[in-house]
Amino acid sequence: MNELLEVLRFQAPKFGAELSRTAYQRGLAVTQKDGTTRPIPITATPVILDAAEIRRRAELATKLSSATHKMAEAVLNGGSREVLLGALSPLERSIAERTFSHVARLATTRVDFFVDTGNQARALEINTTIPAMQGYSDIAARSFLEVVARHFNYPERAIHALLTLNGSNAMALYRALLDGYAAERDGKLPDTIALLCRRNDAQITELRYLCERFREFGADADVVHPDEVSGDDAFIVNGKKYELVYRHLFIRRLEETPSPWVEEFLGVVPGKKAVFLNPPTSQMEVKATFALLSQAVTDPALAEGAGLDASELEAIRVSVPWTRRFRSGPATGPGGEALDDLVAAVAAEPRRFVLKRSWDYGGKAVFLGRSVGSVPYNERAQALYGGPLTWAELCERAVSDPTGGGYVVQEVVETTPEEHLVCTDTGALPTSFFVDYSAYASVGLARQPxxxxxxxxxxxxxxxxxxxxxxLPLITTEVAHKLLMAWKAI
Structure with missing residues (x-):
């Protein structure tokens, strides 16, 4: 749909400010520690994909999520459980040890992809602890479609149908939560839903948006905080009992501000005082688990031990770049070549590899070999190791650093920046963006939303x-075509 993108580039100065304001007002924002918010920029230029490709990527994410769940459980049931448990904080470890064998359903997971120069979606990692942005994605798409449709004189009465055609991650999340609850409670549906997060959570505007959507869908939903919760045999906030809990709370945040009641609640899966279907599963998100998935493609014993089926192995093969735990010693390289020493091989070819701490948040310990000497690379090295490091020096430090379970090494996914228009209060500015694609999935449900x-x-x-x-707003090709036709009809 290059024709629509060209129209949008020409028209963006006229609707960009309105799009920026609309998205921010709906909750596309980051909340600071003091409670103030700053907008998350939105582009006037969307990502346009066939609905079939969106479904295909969701199916890939489903297979990868299921495989990750199996692999993590197999490791924790085996003799190498420290590979995963050793990466976790004390409370994360305690909860993982108590709950991992009881985790049968995950209402939502998220697999983060880069689309390579060959237009193939390559999975970089999986998020299961807080696989967020269902609300943000809907805000972006909804705001874009409404603002642009009105700018293009699209019939007002037909805009809702356009939004429905494009789909909704908030609706998918709601369906996953209800289906999971019904599976746990003999077909019953919850009367009340609590969205649990810390006060002034960085993404609390997204949670408020989700809460509003859940209410529109028919649920009695509220955003609640750990210091509000009590109850001897139920999940109660201000005298109100909640039957289903959606957790948006990092376990490490509970270590910073302890809440014994919530810690006890999260230690029982799928919950006695209330059902919660996104339990803490740090063991799945540890990048060593992802490395083991990659290795399983060429290690039949590892694949069999985890119980991976043929479809899961195929999803790994086609989408997961070569990834290994970063350790000294012989290994098999990305092309199947024998390496005398993995660390020496990675140190010798910086442009080929990425180093990632096995358990960390926000990309603070991610190093691209080809970015050595850049400001972001040096800032990360300074923050972690006290000063700038060459790639060889970084490899030496990383292989001996046990923090967060050590590092994994991944073959770099070749991608190129794209030209987009970022909306501002005054219009739209051209920007060169690296763009990723994250696909949502569920584990253990009878059907995928x-x-x-x-x-x-x-x-x-x-x-x-x-x-x-x-x-970036994500819209389907069919929706994009309707917008283009509306423009041509003006």
Whole structure:
């Protein structure tokens, strides 16, 4: 749909400010520690994909999520459980040990992809602890479609149908939560839903948006905080009992501000005082688990031990770049070549590899070999190791650093920046963005809801919304065609 993109580039100065304001007012924002908010930039230029491709990526995410769940459980049931448990904080470890064998359903997961220069979606990592942005993605798409449709004189009465055609991750999340609850409670549906997060959570505007949507869908939903919760045999806030809890709360935040009641609640899966279907599963998100998935493609014993089926192995093969735990000693390289020493091989070819701490948030310990000497690379090295490091020096430090379970090494996914228009209060500015694609999925449900995806953009190759960057509206080809036809009819 290059023709629509050209129209949008020409028209963006006329609707960009309104799009920026609308998205911000709806909740496309980061909340600071003092409670103030700053907008997350939105682009006037969307990502346009066939609905079939969106479904295909969701199916890939489903297979990868299921495989990750199996692999993590197999490791924790085996003799190498420290590979995963050793990466976790004390409370994360305690909860993982108590709950991992009881985790049968995950209402929502998120797999983050880069689309390579061959137009193939390559999975970089999986998010299961707080796989957020269902709300942000809907805000971006909804705001874009409404603002642009009105600018193009699209019939007002038909805009809702356009939004429905494009899909909704908030609706998919709602369906996943209800279906999971019904599976746990003999077909019953919850009367009340609590969205649990800390006060002034960085993404609390997204949670408020989700809460509003859940209410529109028919649920009695509220955003609640750990210091409000009590109850001897139920999840109660201000005298109100909640039957289903959606957790948006990092376990490490509970270590910073302890809440014994919530810690006890999260230690029982799928919950006795209330059902919660996104339990803490740090063991799945640890990047060593992802490395083991990559290894399983060429290690039949590892694949069999985890119980991976043929479809899961195929999803890994086609989408997961070569990834290994970063350790000294012989290994098999990305092309199947024998390496005398993995660390020496990685140190010798910086442009080929990325180093990632196995358990960390926000890209703070991610190093691209080809970015050595750049400001982001040096800032990360300074923060972690006290000063700038060459790639060889970084490899030496990383292989001996046990923090967060050590590092994994991944073959770099070749991608190129894209030209987009970022909306501002005064219009739209041309920006060169690296764009990723995240696909949602569920684990253990009888059926998958109609998950879509979310696209983020950043001027750097390490994409993170809270640390900077923006959201690109994701729309289907069919929706894009309708907008183009409306423009041509003016």
């Amino acid at each position: 109609a998950w879509g995806g979310v696209c983020r953009g950043s001027m750097g190759e390490i994409v993170n919304i809270v640390g900077g960057g923006g959201v």
